Amino acid sequence: MPIRQLDRAAIRREARELIRTARVSPIKFTLLFLAVSLALSLLDTALTSLTGRIVGVAFVSVSFASILIGLITQVLDAGYKCYCLGVHRREEMPYESLFDGFTFAGKVIALYIVEGFFVALWSMLFVIPGIIAVYRYSFAIWNLCQNPELGVMEALNRSKRQTIGYKGQLFGLHLSFIGWYLIVFVIVGVYEGVILALMPDSFLGIMLGSLILTVLTGVVDIYLTPYFALSECGFYLRATAPEELPRQDRSSYTPEF
Template sequence: MNFVHFLHFAVRFPPFRQERSFFMPMQLDTGAIKTESRSLLRTGEVNPFRMTLFYLLITLVLDTINSGVSYMIDSAGGFTVLSFSFVSILVGLVALVLNAGYYCYCFGILRREEMPYESLFDAFPFAGKVILLSIVEGVFIFLWSMLFVIPGIIAAYRYSFAMLNLCENPELGVMEALNLSKRQTNGYKMQLFLLQLSFIGYQIIAVLITLLYQYVIISYLPDSLSGAVLGALIYGVLSAVVAVYLTPYLNLSTCRFYQLATAPQVNEPPHFDSWNDNF
């Protein structure tokens, strides 16, 4: 083969490159995602509103326990502090697993399955992985945040599919879920950010409720164990006003976004994402 023939062959058949079909994201219709999520809010054996109330009730009990324990930690010493700290940490870990269970519930609703109240506890069989993944992910995001705020935010979105991967496939290892998320979110981080940003109205109301509690209500509560417990109850009830609608709406939308972003794509044009993985 002479040089002219070689050039002709090279133009027609360029060298093989690494397969990048996994990295060819499409533009997702976030409006359609939110519309579908709203339509599912009253489906299932236990609809998302009732499941969210059940979830918030458990969370309220955990927060109340945690507030009481935190107050006793401040006023105790020695081994008592260690025992109360253990209880506080345990409460936080249970909350992490329940949050993963809520994702499992949302995926079931999106699959049009009948999801009973017990489905909220579906993540407990792989609770160790949920906890370890949360810790490792938190460390990674913290390390990126030490560079600057923006890299930390991008890292948070880069790993945002990791817990969803684990909920959909509990057989995955922690690092597998994280590495898979890095590839899955390539090209979708900005879209996911904009989807979640579209809920900002509800989130502003939630922030205002927090400020109302922190700067007004808490000043009228007694500085005692009963005051700490009562404060947690009041804050939980006030937060539930927004959370009972926002929690299922946002989580169903996020899970549906995940399903679409990770689904096999056929003949879809690439979509530019300014939050690429060059960071």
């Protein structure tokens, strides 16, 4: 398949349009996703806090539960990607589709482990090869969500072929979102500076600054998470679409595996 220069601006523009027009609001869907993820994160934090005070079988059980929570989070992320693929196909994706990843959870977990192992091996050489490996395998989870019948190694091997010539472009797409976070940190920095100036050496000032950071980051995440995911999904669909397919149809193309 010939390598094309993908229009990042068009990809992001389409993602914004989908946020406005999707049958099931990506903002509301993301709220559900973040709420479930936060609940799992809080549970994991609570369990982790116990590990220093327990021993024996209880320690093993808590450690296992913590690992299980991490794996469940990966499966939920796969469900979120299934939702994004459906939105790009202009399908109505109900809120329950967040849990679609559990229908092929074994493969999602296996992919997460195998991909992590490969990336770790490359990272042992140097940081840069590790980053390249992350992008080399970045389409694997999309391949699996697109077709759960695929094997884990097949999803990874397809990703290696599909990302040839596109790793740099995908990195550029990811880099284009950094500005959003910089804006948040600048705003938070200004607020914290004002608060600490008014209430120096104040525990209340520190807590208020942390609260502002949490709230602003959460508000941005509610919009930025679907914006980023739908943009990445659009990039994947365009990169894997046949050259002869009309440009306007590439974002909703479903590869034939």
